[in-house]
Amino acid sequence: MIPYRPPQAVRELPVIDVGCLAGGSGRACREAAAAVRRACLDTGFFYVANHGIEAEVIAAQFAASRRFFALPQADKLALDQARSPYKRGYEPPGRQVLDDGSPADLKESFRFGPTPTAGHPYAQRRLPTYGPSQWPDALPGMRDVMERYLAEMTRLGDGVLSLVARSLELEPAFFAGFYRHPMATVRLLRYPPQPAGQHGNLLGAGAHTDWGGITILAQDEVGGLEVCNVAGEWVSARPIPGTFVVNLGEMLGRWTNERYRSNLHRVRNARPDVDRYSAAFFYDPEYDARIECLPSCLAPGETPRHPACTSGEHIAAMHRRTTGTAKAAA
Ligand SMILES: O=C(O)CCC(=O)C(=O)O
Numbered sequence: 357m358i359p360y361r362p363p364q365a366v367r368e369l370p371v372i373d374v375g376c377l378a379g380g381s382g383r384a385c386r387e388a389a390a391a392v393r394r395a396c397l398d399t400g401f402f403y404v405a406n407h408g409i410e411a412e413v414i415a416a417q418f419a420a421s422r423r424f425f426a427l428p429q430a431d432k433l434a435l436d437q438a439r440s441p442y443k444r445g446y447e448p449p450g451r452q453v454l455d456d457g458s459p460a461d462l463k464e465s466f467r468f469g470p471t472p473t474a475g476h477p478y479a480q481r482r483l484p485t486y487g488p489s490q491w492p493d494a495l496p497g498m499r500d501v502m503e504r505y506l507a508e509m510t511r512l513g514d515g516v517l518s519l520v521a522r523s524l525e526l527e528p529a530f531f532a533g534f535y536r537h538p539m540a541t542v543r544l545l546r547y548p549p550q551p552a553g554q555h556g557n558l559l560g561a562g563a564h565t566d567w568g569g570i571t572i573l574a575q576d577e578v579g580g581l582e583v584c585n586v587a588g589e590w591v592s593a594r595p596i597p598g599t600f601v602v603n604l605g606e607m608l609g610r611w612t613n614e615r616y617r618s619n620l621h622r623v624r625n626a627r628p629d630v631d632r633y634s635a636a637f638f639y640d641p642e643y644d645a646r647i648e649c650l651p652s653c654l655a656p657g658e659t660p661r662h663p664a665c666t667s668g669e670h671i672a673a674m675h676r677r678t679t680g681t682a683k684a685a686a
């Protein structure tokens with residue numbers, strides 16, 4: 357049984373050493389899992405250090421991302437995500453409203469993911485994420501760099517999920533059954549500086565929670581990611597060299613009956629002079645995975661706060677809601 361413990365109003369997000377994922381002792385893994393558990397109960401956000409991903413792989417990703425966003429707008433729009441049934445490609449600034457009722461976000465983004473093999477059970481159904489990415493002709497090396505980054509993120513994602521499972525007193529491989537054919541997306545992001553003057557709630561990315569399983573974020577040195585603690589204060593997730601920021605999506609909230617938090621966060625690039633670049637890896641259960649409250653997260657007499665949902669339907673609904681296509685699709 358995972359007892360309910362009220363979240364603490366932390367002002368700093370913890371840095372967790374995940375070196376045990378490379379074959380550390382049982383004790384090191386237990387300590388990491390205990391730290392993951394505290395972080396998930398408090399904010400659902402933590403940094404991972406000692407993750408084993410080479411700095412050069414991360415630097416190459418950022419360099420290629422900068423080259424991509426520097427392409428002429430017409431080249432980027434030639435890869436418009438709106439034309440991809442798989443949600444792969446470019447999304448221009450002003451297309452997504454993450455915080456309902458606020459102005460559209462300032463960010464622009466580019467989504468890509470793994471290429472399904474022929475005969476892949478989900479690809480045959482043409483479901484979102486289970487299809488080819490779109491790559492710019494003008495940057496022939498980009499695909500290789502990004503696929504290497506994606507492979508590293510996937511490996512780290514499996515490791516982080518094993519720690520989350522341990523933190524819930526489950527077998528380390530517990531989540532693997534929901535990730536046989538995961539929905540995996542890297543979203544490259546560019547945030548321009550906040551415009552000067554008062555612009556209401558205009559932000560790089562409006563306050564939102566992530567929709568899926570876990571998110572692993574690489575950010576450059578500019579900063580601007582903020583996380584809402586339980587007291588309603590915005591806590592800075594400042595860049596810490598050599599780390600990634602991990603946060604839980606809504607499905608972990610559903611699995612744990614909201615013991616583990618899928619927390620509000622937002623991005624404000626407060627630097628007047630430079631763009632901010634980040635890369636979010638969304639690692640979500642496979643499309644048909646049924647997400648419902650884990651029995652170990654339900655105390656006697658407690659009822660699930662959410663009905664069961666499938667991973668794919670939930671994420672598709674959130675895409676529609678935040679890009680204004682909900683009515684058109686309904
Ligand atoms: O760029 C960031 O720091 C956060 C991005 C984010 O929250 C998202 O894409 O869901």
Ligand SMILES: [Fe+2]
Pocket residue numbers: 564565566621
């Ligand atoms: Fe997010």
